[in-house]
Amino acid sequence: MDAIYRQMLHTYLNSAQLQFYVAHYGKVKADWQYHIPQPEINRMYYFEEGAGTIRIRNQTYSPQPGQLFLLPANVSIELSTEKSNTFRKYFCHFALTVGEVHLFQMFQVPHFVDVIDRTWLDERFRKLISLSESQSVSSPLQSKSVLYEILTYFLDTALIQGVEENWRIDSVAADATNMHTVLTYIDEHLSDRIKIEDLAKQLHFHPKYFIQQFKASMGISPITYITKKRMEKAQEWLMIGDISITEIADQVGMDLPYFSHSFRKLIGLSPTEYRQYWRSIIRNKVSL
Structure with missing residues (x-):
């Protein structure tokens, strides 16, 4: 594969x-x-x-x-x-x-x-x-x-x-296959202010048609998918590094207040609470 x-x-x-x-x-x-x-x-x-x-x-x-x-x-x-x-x-x-x-x-x-x-x-x-x-x-x-x-x-x-x-x-999924171009673009531009128009251009689609095709292929809207990918990347940085919350928000292309709100809504903890949670797990493992 x-x-x-x-x-x-x-x-x-x-x-x-x-x-x-x-x-x-x-x-x-x-x-x-x-x-x-x-x-x-x-x-x-x-x-x-x-x-x-x-x-x-x-x-x-x-x-x-x-x-x-x-x-x-x-x-x-x-x-x-x-x-x-x-x-x-x-x-x-x-x-x-x-x-x-x-x-x-x-x-x-x-x-x-x-x-x-x-x-x-x-x-x-x-x-x-x-x-x-x-x-x-x-x-x-x-x-x-x-x-x-x-x-x-x-x-x-x-x-x-x-x-x-x-x-x-499968050949019947040609439209879904083309979506890989969009997913790659999103991965490479998470720190940018991604616009629907930019994504639609990757497939030469009208923005409204692109949104329909994306939801049909992925089951969620482009905005929801982008937010989810940004939160996954933020979790990685919060778990393994000392980069500040402000810098993480910037790296995922979001203003700090909106980033903190989105993170808590999706994960259930604030970025700071999430970092403290993982550090406590690491300390407990070290002390065992």
Whole structure:
């Protein structure tokens, strides 16, 4: 995976919204065979036994026990099982979107990984199924937490096992790909007074159209994104250096009062309180 792809995927994952729908475990019937031209959701299949095929993006796979497949939304899939040796599998359905776009429609990742720790993944799926059936008030949040663990495992394992060319930006996400130019410009000009007009010029868009496209791709407005990036940079300086609060505000292109207000609103602490908090953590570690 090249550096640009990695940076873009990191940015979009940071903004993505996860919606969990259902999880289940069982053995499919002998007539389990169908074609879904435009699936509206993502599917994850964790195969434990059986044989059959999955066809996706003009590639045909024969899933093996211990393999975890990710089938993205809006990508045609065909599935079938051998009648005499049907699949037994865990599965879950979910959406992972940035704005109105499915993340795995924008970014193509390897379609499957070989699971190393099968006991761990069995436990995660059983937990996910239990939570999907629970009436607990907190179960929706817990379900997302477990699903995030499974997705993280898939992506981290795919980075180790995946073939390099299997990681690429899908052609349907050309507009989102172009946004990388804007994100790079923002990173390089955080200390400047960035204007929407300047960002729109990077893509030769009208400012109003640019704002619409940015929100559709990133899920948040350009101003919100810029403020978030500035606060992240400010946190780094507050944690590791002795640069003054006034200088930090200047480095992120903000007046001191507005910087302090924005920092407290986003982080929950003033810049000074945040610095004191991290220094107390460092002192405690040193004294241990």
